[in-house]
Amino acid sequence: MLEAIRNRAQGILAWVIIGLIAIPFTLWGINNYFRDGGETIAASVNGEEITISEFRTAFQHYLQQIRLLIGQGFSENMLDDPAIKQNVLNSLVEQRLILETVTKLGLNMSDSDLSQVIQTNKTFQDETGRFDSALYESVLNSEGLEPAEYESRLRLALLSEQLVSTLRFSAFVTQQELEDIARLRYQQREISYGIIPVSKYYDTAHIDEGKLHEYYNDHPDEFQIPEQVVINYLRLTGESLAKDISINEQVLHNFYEEIKNQYTVPEQRRASHILISITPENDKTAQQEAQQVLERLQKGESFEKVAKEVSKDAGSAKNGGDLGFFGRGVMDPAFEQAVFSLKQVGDLSKPILSKFGYHIIKLTGIQPGKAKSFDEVREELAQKYRQQQAEDQFYEKADILDNLTYENSSSLEMAAEALGLMIETSKPFPRGGGSGIAANPKVVAAAFSEEVLEEGINSQAIELGPNDLVVLRVNRSIPAYIQPFEEIQKEIKEKLTRSEAKTKIQELGEEFIKRLQQGESPEIVFAEEGVNWSEKRFYTREDINADIPPEILITAYGLSRSELEGSVFAGQLLKTGDYAVLGIYSVRDGDFNKLDEKTRQSLIQEIERSRGEITYRSFIEGIKSKAKIKLYPENL
Incomplete structure (x- = not known):
């Protein structure tokens, strides 16, 4: 199981952390298991709420993935597509049902398996490819997560993905079916x-x-050419503000001292372990078994050999019990305390009890903690400083933009002069939208609103995205006409x-x-x-x-x-x-037996995938039919 999880994890974490959907079970899909209520809801599943913020996060992740897939074919009109919103909401409902099923079935994953998933993910590794606990904590902190909370979510997400994979890859096809399908497919x-x-x-x-x-x-x-408008507009973005922020070395050094703790790499240790799991059969003898293993090691037997022979942690046993390097806050607390209490490389622990059983631990490596130098992080510092300053400026200037365009509703000039912005002009566009800024449905809706089009006043500040505001007014209106x-x-x-x-x-x-x-x-x-x-x-x-x-x-x-x-x-x-x-x-007619091996295997996999998807959909529809689901599309 560990290998499959590790392979999937590269997709899961690398994308989830930077805000993209990589698999159906992303961490935002299980927020409701770790939060308080009180928000407007998009749906409820068996009494558990899916909040609007969860929906918006999922929706933005989905659109970002679509934007990456189709490139220039992406349209901002998708932002208001009810069908896309409904699909995303349905996906969240299905995720919640799968998560409930995982909980009911009591599925679990060992701490060592989870640790290896985290440590082998490139998002949390330094330039040398080693797990960096400071980077790990920094990334989680940027997402507003504590390690324990994140690991609980990740464990549940991985188990959910495991359940879905089991359903999707459980189908098979008979030889006769293959021959019948090949007869038509390769005719x-x-x-x-x-x-x-x-x-x-x-x-x-x-x-x-x-x-x-x-x-x-x-x-x-x-x-017939429909009614069109040309708009003038002011656009304020954090990105443009960041470009204009100048930085000198003294400012950067001061900033480095303020956030130096973010660049401190804490001590990491490498350990191997042998797990004696506790079962109903050995409940009373497990500690004695662990002690016997320790005695074998103390007599000089190879740790790697004994681990492969007796350890019940299949993921690490095949590697002689090796868990690699890790920092504090990753492993089970009792396990971690034992590892960081060992004095020298080669030391063995006494049997340590965790919720998984008894562990015999061997310390195999120590990397002392250190702080990254100013020169090592200078470029990242500059980027962070600009972003921070731009964000502060953005909120200040957003208030000025909003106030001046409201108080001077017949012109954009005063706000433009006060903020140093250029008044831009669009090409003519109809109610269906156009190109550039007119591709955004919020802009189109504002341009054709009664206040802006008929009364001739400035629009309200329109949020196009994070740190991205626009205020517009109609430059001229072009009535509908039939081409000569x-x-x-x-x-x-x-x-x-x-x-x-x-x-x-x-x-x-x-x-x-x-x-x-x-x-x-x-x-x-x-x-x-x-x-x-x-x-x-x-x-x-x-x-x-x-x-x-x-x-x-x-x-x-x-x-x-x-x-x-x-x-x-x-x-x-x-x-x-x-x-x-x-x-x-x-x-x-096609003949399955005359196909080359690659084509035969491809056909088998295609059919099994198709049938596996049918099995999965049948399972989902089954648990849906028994669930109490309420949707609130009016809140989307």
């Missing part, structure tokens, strides 16, 4: 085709001006030309199909139009990257096996506007 159909290009008929299309006017008059909505015929005459002609050409090639293609069905040679028929007819070739349904348009494959595999008696011809309009005629001549 091949012998296909040839010809494509009639729509461009050949552009010149033959006759679109007179009368048709253009007729289309223009019959489709006014198509040429002269401006879009060319566009209409191109559209009607394409439409008429498509009709002509579709009619021609259908005529060709009839001739082919009557036995004429495809090569001869298509040569009449100067079009090439391809050679026959076998394609699978997944050959989407081959030299064949995907629509042709979709059409070919859309025909049932019973329809493929002899040579069959069909037609398909392509997304390019061209028209394809295809012939299907024969079918070869």
Whole structure:
């Protein structure tokens, strides 16, 4: 189990700590187990509340992950998408149900397993790759967490992920099922085709001006430009303030002295242990067993050998009991006290009792505590100082911005002058939003509000994100209008030309199909139009990257096996506007036993994943049906 947890932990902690979703069970998902009530709630599950702050954290994490995945395709409009909000809330509800199930089942994880998960995570390691307890505490402190609280949350999150993984990876598939699926999945159909290009008929299309006017008059909505506005705005951000903050060496040295304790690396120790767990069978003899192990070690037996032989901590036993380096606040309190009480490397402890059983501990290494020098942390200090100063300035200037734009509601100039900000101007945008700042739905809503659009006053300060405020006013309003015929005459002609050409090639293609069905040679028929007819070739349904348009494959595999008696011809309009005629001549079924090993394993894993997901969803729906769930979408 430990290896699986350690592999997952690199994703869990590295992302959770910096504020991103890495797995379904992030630490914010279990906040309710460690907090008091009193907040507005988004949902309740069996009486346990999911607060609005938990929802907002999850929602922001989700959007951040989506932004990373789709890059420039990300739209700020997603911030107000009810469907996305509902999906995030549903996910939180499911997380809460899984967490309850873990608690009811009494699942647990040893302190040594948890310790190794924490210590092997790069988020908490120094430049040499060693666990840094000061960094660990600093990162947790920045998130408002104490080590004990964080470790309780992490333990529960990891156990929850373990339960979900068990459900998702419990499915299997029989040999017969594999053969049946492979028969269809890797079936091949012998296909040839010809494509009639729509461009050949552009010149033959006759679109007179009368048709253009007729289309223009019959489709006014198509040429209507909606109401638009241009806005002036002031934007105050912590990021821009930080760039303008100058720093001298004396200021940095003073700042270093103020927060020097954050850069102190406390003593770390490396230890190995042998665990004698307490069970109903050995409840009265466990201490005696531990004492016997200690006596073996005192007589000179190898600690590593004995650990591999008798230790019940499977995660460390295979490494001779080695737990690596760790600082205070990581291990079980009794275990930790024993480790830090040992005087010299090589010393052995007496049997130490923890909630996991009796431990025999060997001290194997000591790293004395030390403080990082000013030079080592200078760049980080400068960044922290700028952020701190920028945040202080931001709140002061935010009040000034809010007050001056409210008191001088007909202008942004006084606030701009007082704060040293530039009044910026947007491009025209409609109620549906635009680009740049107009992509933000909060900005669009304010610009088209009655107070701003009709009364002509400044908007309230709008929070676009952390330390990011904007105040706007309408520069000018552009009423809705229909584009003049002269401006879009060319566009209409191109559209009607394409439409008429498509009709002509579709009619021609259908005529060709009839001739082919009557036995004429495809090569001869298509040569009449100067079009090439391809050679026959076998394609699978997944050959989407081959030299064949995907629509042709979709059409070919859309025909049932019973329809493929002899040579069959069909037609398909392509997304390019061209028209394809295809012939299907024969079918070869897929054979699982003839697939290469990599493909066979990939198919097995795909099917098992799919069935595992079905098992998981069935489990979730089952516990949902028995739970008392209340959603409050109006609070989102």
